Amino acid sequence: MVSSLYTSSSLRIGGLASGIDTDSIIKELMKAQRIPLDRLNQDRQILLWQQEDYRAIYDSLRSFRDKVFNMKLQATYLAKKASSSNEAAVTATANPTATPGTYTVTVNKLATGVSKVSQIKLNDETKDGTILTLAEQFGITGTISFALEGSKGKKGTDYFNFDTTKDTIYDVVKKINDADLGITASYDSNLNRFILATTSTGTTAIIKVTEDSSYFLSGDKDLKDPTQKNGNNYLKLLLKGDGTADTGQDAEFNLSIGDATVQNYTSPTNTPTVAGITLTLKQGGGTSATITVSNDTDAVFNAIKDFVNAYNELIDKINKKLTEPRYRDYLPLTDEQREQLSDEQEKKWEEKARSGLLRGDSLLESVVSRMRATMSAIVPGLAAGCDALADVGITTLSYEERGKLYIDEAKLKDALQKDPDGVMNLFTKSAEKYAEKGIAMRLYDDVNSAMDLISDRAGTSSSYSTADNSAIGRQIAAVNERISIMEERLQQLEDRYWRQFTAMEQAIQQMNAQSAWLAMQLGMGQGR
Structure with missing residues (x-):
């Protein structure tokens, strides 16, 4: 009887005997039990969002580091x-x-390189829209072969063989190009001319015909003279056939x-x-x-300006995360909540739920503070008047702008004109001690340090490792384990509810059967 009421967790039928909506009752019972699981899923989602925010900042730091690296190089200032x-x-x-x-x-x-073009028009290439074979185009029979030497290629010389009854002029072109000798071949079907040229210039650029028994490429007389004794020179290229090279200049x-x-x-x-x-x-x-x-002071000025703009963009991005409002009443949506909202409502909710996850974050605060200190630092050992960014027109204004830099363009250009080496040293001075380095040298260290801190906290999206050993990565793994354990426990609880209701249904069914039997017996007795 039980099998007719409850078979497995994938097929459950309740209320047949009692008329009770068993499925709804169990769903309501489980809804209360799932509240801790929903909270764990929300905690995991918040950690995932935090990880994404950290990694986005990490990527921004990595891009900015490339610009800082260029500012470390003296070549940037020697343009x-x-x-x-x-x-x-x-x-x-x-x-x-x-x-x-x-x-x-x-x-x-x-x-110059070597370029050889057919001196006269060759036979028509096509006939009734069909590409002619070499035999049809040039009146050749049998097999033709030749060898070419160019300025590159592993072999230096390559040998070519063609079946004139099957191969066409385009097969000749392809095989020469595939040989990678530093020689290119082409055929202009409109002009009916064959072209052979070197891919480079200079005296090392050569085309040498080392073998050509059919005189397909070369001949030893004027190609315009049809009486030449050494063959037809079918391609009319004026290439030497005596084993010497045509060379560039x-x-x-x-x-x-x-x-x-x-x-x-x-x-x-x-x-x-x-x-x-x-x-x-x-x-x-x-x-x-x-x-x-x-x-080129304009190039140096533009490099510094681009650097400052990139710094401001980075600082602004981090500061926005540090000051972003936190809406603690907006938690990540559960699946049930998501079903009750429209796409637009869901989007707006998620924006507030994601907001402020790094607000006041101590790690990012330390990153910004260190970079701001670097940009306002004095570089020891440099001449007074060119030992700080403020001396060359790069300054901060309001404290509320949290480190944003401004450039006095006239002052910076004047410094580049009067003391380009001083400006270069301000950024590029090298020293063993951090406090004695130039601005770009220090900032490069700052950015690397910040990237290491974020990587330890949240990992990186570019990591090739499948295991995330960052602090947040370990937290997510721990939450996943708790979720797995809780899901298993809830499944067991739901199965227990179904077993209990099924037992109740079985008892009611048995009672109904007994009642029916008694009623039948009483009816039969009254009938006698």
């Missing part, structure tokens, strides 16, 4: 700029190592600095770097340009 008097001939960019001054560049030759130029001139500089490319200046050579034949190199 140079270059201008050309004849940009049609030469343009230039200056590296931090370039010496300010005036340079004259005379370009004798430009660097190095760039050649003169560079004058003051009264000194260095003749015949050579470069395999048209972008050589000389004396910290990267030139782009555009015209040869003796064309000249005057290159002027000077300190």
Whole structure:
């Protein structure tokens, strides 16, 4: 009889004998029992949100650290700029190592590679929309083979074989390109011309035909002379067939600095770097340009300005978390509560429930305090008037702004013009002791320390470890374990309720059966 009333936790039927809504009664009983479990789930959700907030700040610190790292480098403050008097001939960019001054560049030759194009139109490539085979296009029979040597590739030389009855000119193109010899092949179907070119320039860029028994690529006479004795030279490329290479050409130029001139500089490319200046050579034949190199104070100013803006964004983000209002009456929603709200109501509730989870957080307060102290610190050992950020126009205003920095642009530009080395040392001074380091050097240490503290507290989203050993991670694991134990206990309790109600139903059913039997017996007795 029990099996007809209660089979398992997945199939429960109650109230058949008593008429009682057993399911509703047990749900109400369990609702009260689940209150501690709901609270545990809410606690876990709050921990997860806190962890997300910490990790978001960690990611912001990591991005900011990259900017601080650049501010540690002297190269940031040694930026140079270059201008050309004849940009049609030469343009230039200056590296931090370039010496300010005036340079004259005379370009004798430009660097070139090797480029060979079919000298005349080849046979039509297609016939009735079908790509022709090599045999159809060139009237060749059998197999053709050749070997090419280029300026790169593991083998240096590669051998190519083609079945003229199956392969097409596009197979030739593909195999040459796949060989990775520093040589590219292409076929222009509109012009019916084959093109072979090196991928680089200079005398090391070569195309050498080492074998070509069919004279598919090369020949030893003028291709326009149909009487040449060494073959048809089917592609009409004017490539040498005697085992010597067609080579590119190095760039050649003169560079004058003051009264000194260095003749015949050579470069395999048209972008050589000389004396910290990267030139782009555009015209040869003796064309000249005057290159002027000077300190790029605008670039340094912009780098400092970007750094200050990034610092303000970071400080503002942390301060907002520290001062965000906390709505303690708004706890994370339970599944039952979520079902009773619209999507918009749920969103607004969650915004308040998440708000203020890091309000007044001591760890973040210490991070902000340390960075603010660094930005207002004096760097010992530097000349007075350039040993603090305030000296170069970078200051805070109201205390209520919690460390936000402002730049007096005119004062900063004036400092960069008058004492660029002093500004550089203010940021980049190196020392063994933290208190003697430059501003950027200290701040880099501050950011690393802050990242370590947050990682210990909440872990990082970029961690490759599957185990979260952070403080919050361990708390979440402990809550998960408690949730698991409580869910198991509640399941057992619910099963017990069902067993009890099922026993009651069984008893009532038995009583109903006995009553029916007695009624039947009494009825039968009265009938006699």
